[in-house]
Amino acid sequence: MQGRMMFQPLLISSLIEHAARYHGDTAIISKNTDGTITKTDWTHVAENSKRFANALHALGLKQNDRVATIAWNNHRHLESWYAISGSGMICHTINPRLFPEQLIFIINDAKDRVILFDKTFLPLITGVKAHIPLVEHFICLGAFDQDVADALPDVKFYDTLLAEQSTEFEWPLLDETTASSLCYTSGTTGNPKGALYSHRSTILHTYAICLPDSLNLSAHDIMLPVVPMFHVNAWGTPYAAAMVGCTMVLPGPSLDGASLVQLIDEFKVTIALGVPTIWQGLLTAAKQSGTQLNSLKRTIVGGSACPPAMMKAFKDIYDCETIHAWGMTETSPLGTGNQLKAKHDQLSDAEKFKLRLSQGRPPFGVDLRITNQEKGTHQLARDGHTTGNLQIKGHWIINEYFGKNESALTTDGWFDTGDIAALNEDGFLFLSDRAKDLIKSGGEWISSVELENIAMGHPEISMAAVIAANHPKWDERPVVVAIKTTESQITEQDLLDYYIDKIAKWQIPDTVIFVEAIPLSGTGKMLKKDLREKFGDVLLGS
């Protein structure tokens, strides 16, 4: 057939080339591990990524080799990402909050040849070094540092390596299905498993997250990814920022509310992304400081359900729109994002608010369905209330786990997410719970998320987790584990009464346990498994 369009492979290197050429002077602001701020721009990020690509080649690394990072969100980390993936190696981001045994497992499973690390994580590296024999190079993301050199004899320093290299580097023309990055799931059950993304899946995902009905990103934005680069690649934001040419404000190690408020106000952040526990801290700090967070237009909340009270606070107090999004490591991660449609303009404010609490609908490129059983293929109605097993397929969805020679899919090619949800006719997703967190009470299911959302709506509760506790008669019953706000006098009965007009009587939790802290996972999610281990038998009596 004559007459056709050019073919260019979809490559990550083209993102950084584009950002450097068309948005070269757009600022990249980075909080360093030592607390100082570096102001750079896309031109210099691109130059350093080429220097580092040269350095990796000089160390003898080849295409497909795994280069791991254990680092905060900062400019060196960003540069190294483009260097690694752009030159055909695989960027393996590691969550530093994992237990040492998990770290060792992941590094060995990935066969990482290099580890880049921020100084903060030096003790972690020295602690596991003896157990990761395949790692040939340790590179500290910073300038020469005597303490680091003393603790880790053969360590190299990123700034030194860069100083030795030129900014001339020809990005290789790779096949677009070449692997580009690797993230492990948290492994709450069994060993963590790796999701291996490709250049193609990454670029297509990047287009999708930039769309107006997703994050609505543009060159006007000043983006604060609070979500760490080790949590599903900061949800893909470092790629999206290069695609649209926006400013990034990289928060480094300071993820507490007060630090975030300061970054938002000082650098006029327009869009910020993170898990609900992060925003809880931010809202408390903002209230204390009295700031109006004037620049902030959108917050993207995902990773766990967004409590209604949080969405309301952002809207009513700070005039900031919350975009609720759902995804997982296996889905790159964006599966859905919540933006309303033209037909919803007619809805009342209350109806709109209710719809906005849903996890949203899929962008072009992914498809959702719910089925009657895990890995099942029988589809259930998209009526907004029938719940079932949520399954997904699309251009950036996992096919098989890293190193596993078997399909991760159903017999007809869908990925079962392990979530229980309903879909409405427009594809809005209403997530009830993770299958393993649902409370099975006397043959009926109760959503722990719904009960948590109610508790967190109480003005004197700052965080709440609802778990299934074993029960002699009903098998399982809900128990609330909650943190009070400072100086609150709320009692167990007060909180139980608060449920009365909000939920069916049989769904009201059996008891409330007030605690000082709720354990969080490495990505800031409440560790309900740990709470179940601790409080799972409270209803059994002695």
Ligand code: ADP
């Ligand atoms: P992990 O939480 O195990 O570290 P992921 O980050 O991949 O790993 O988590 C994905 C899971 O997080 C989803 O399957 C879902 O249960 C939960 N999740 C993600 N976003 C939301 C959301 N907006 N609302 C409710 N649950 C969510």
